[in-house]
Amino acid sequence: MKFHLLLLPLALAACTAERPATPATDTPVPAAAQKTPVAASMVLDAATLGRYHWQLAEASDAYGAHIDALFARDDKPVQLDFADQRLSISNTCNLMNGGYRLDDDKLKIDSLQQTLMACADPKLAELDRAVSSRFEGSPRIRLTGSEEAPRLELTSEAGDKLVFAGEPTAASRYGGEGEQVFMEVAAQTVPCSHPLIPDKQCLQVRERTYRDDGTVAGEPGEWEPLYQEIEGYTHEAGVRNVLRLKRYQVANPPADGSSVAYVLDMVVESEQVAP
Structure with a gap:
């Protein structure tokens, strides 16, 4: 018996937000403060993103609550890989990938595709939905830390914050x-x-x-x-x-x-x- 993978477009735009947006504030934000800071020793670009495997270390919603659904696989955290202008998401039930580009502090993602596999475990099925919904629109992206211990922070349009720890790829090593x-x-x-x-x-x-x-x-x-x-x-x-x-x-x-x-x-x- 042989197993083959089949890619199927994943329509992300139809997903709806799970919680109300964070209340707006009347306090003006200085223009300089709107720029996302980047670690002095690192540059947020495709080359830097491509030198690491990014594994999910922390995840919280707009109110600071831990997002349990994103940690359905304790032994294999959700992983991001950036290569050839494409983003791949693995250690979910189905593999996901799509084109991407950086626009200042925004991560612009094309419509993701995913492999067509049935997720017998309800937690894994929920993991796929929980991951894909956080990449809708244009999440904010921020790079912190150092080349030895980089951290990638993504903030969804709903205010959810995902923090990924960087591990050098084989090509880097x-x-x-x-x-x-x-x-x-x-x-x-x-x-x-x-x-x-x-x-x-x-x-x-x-x-x-x-x-x-x-x-x-x-x-x-x-x-x-x-x-x-x-x-x-x-x-x-x-x-x-x-x-x-x-x-x-x-x-x-x-x-x-x-x-x-x-x-x-x-x-x-x-x-x-x-x-």
């Missing part, structure tokens, strides 16, 4: 975009020799090649044990996967480490294999 490769992972691991890890089990892998139209090119090679981890990938026994990876050169690997690193980009194909 390894100093380059890396090489795209496809790797097939067998359903079962195999014992492999490791000087520091007794009884180590390794993934069985082989590289795959695809043409530009997505069709398979050539025959896969022999299965080989992979003595290192694939960042971002968790293997499930009995499931064969084809992965799209980024392969990076490691500048100064440790004595017992590899000179290359593999980072998961996406799962291209997945199949349950009978034992």
